[in-house]
Amino acid sequence: MNAPVRRDRLEELEQFRANVREWLASNCPESQRQPMTPEDQYWGGRRGKFPSEDARLWFERMRDKGWVVPEWPKHYGGGGLDPRQGRIIKEEMKRIKARTPLYGIGIWMLGPAVLEYGNEEQKEQHIRAIVNGETRWAQGYSEPGAGSDLASLQCKADDRGDHFLVNGSKIWTTAADKCDWIFCLVRTDPHVKKQEGISFLLIDMDSPGVSTTPISLISGESEFCQTFFDNVKVPKQNLVGELNKGWSVAKALLVHERKLMAEMGSDTPRQVVAPNMAAREYLEFDDGRIADARLRAELVDYDMHMHAVGLTHFRTFEEKASGVRSAAPLVMKYVGTEAEKTKSELLLAIMGSRGLGWEGEGFTPEEIDTLRLWAMSKAMTVAGGTSEIQLNVIAKNILALPQS
DSSP states (O other): OOOOOOHHHHHHHHHHHHHHHHHHHHHSOGGGGSOOOGGGOOOOSTTOOOSSHHHHHHHHHHHHHTOSSTTSOGGGTSOOOOHHHHHHHHHHHHHTTOOOSOOOHIIIIIHHHHHHHOOHHHIIIIIHHHHTTOOOEEEEOOBTTBSSSGGGOOOEEEEOSSEEEEEEEEEEEETGGGOSEEEEEEESOTTSOGGGGEEEEEEETTSTTEEEEEEOOTTSOOOEEEEEEEEEEEEGGGEESSTTBHHHHHHHHHHHHHHHHHTTTSSOOSOOOOHHHHHHHHSOEETTEESOHHHHHHHHHHHHHHHHHHHHHHHHHHHHHTTOOOSHHHHHHHHHHHHHHHHHHHHHHHHGGGGGOOSSTTSOHHHHHHHHHHHHHHHHTTTTSOHHHHHHHHHHHTSOOOOO
């Protein structure tokens, strides 16, 4: 059972909500409340450029307020707020359609891991830089021969006294060609069980011997890369956690990645309409009902499913805020990415040939984005652990089913 929230605490939260609402109304520029394109996103980093002066102003105001990452410690530039206060900020931003001021894997994934496993020097160097938008991070986990079986990775780091010498490659490294740093799982001991000989390193992308090659996707974009390490020197102080204990850091970080995957449809710059809204525009109606009985049933099923997903998200949040351990996060990556795939497929079925536009003036931006997101939704069922792997995790860790 979740611990009930005291009446005085509820009153505090309602006052906090009122203060947040007032601050956002006064500080969020009108241009930052409009629908955005991928070009409107700000990712920070050494090469990062603000898409507009208002985007810069909005980021700086949120940064100075501590609300870029409101739940991180104040000492490192966060807001020092609790999960319920953080949720209120997200809800109030969503209410006025305020844009996210800063995107990045550093916020979504690396930061929480460094806060948990990093030493004070690493926190001072990297956490504050992430909050300030000074560094952009890539993830170096998967390899050409180690995807779902991540522990089979072969990228190695040899101990050379005051530094590691890294050789190998990583694949599906998102925007690595635009990033300043990459966090990597590397093999530091090949003579023990595969999970026990892995370490977690932070590598500067400007280091001699680091190179990237973009990978083209069926969605028409090229946001993934293969990253190569050829005798790259990495200082020993860039080791996060203990030597050969990087698997523990990796598992903690994967929780945050899978949470991101589960919420992938909630903060997209693509102009995609909801299935119900699309149905009103593209489908025929008979006496006020969708004429196609099959699509009508699929829409009802989708709405019921998404309502259940929303309730589960809320329950998961309340359990976290109350300090209750929950198995729900293990489920939500699978549920969220499969739901997004179902949504995209449903939209294509509703739009028919109008949903197959890749480019050109004959299609609306929403129709073009629908097809591209349909293609991306397939990739999201693989990223962070395939749906099949997630089902195995659920069967083993939640249902306690016997292994064959």
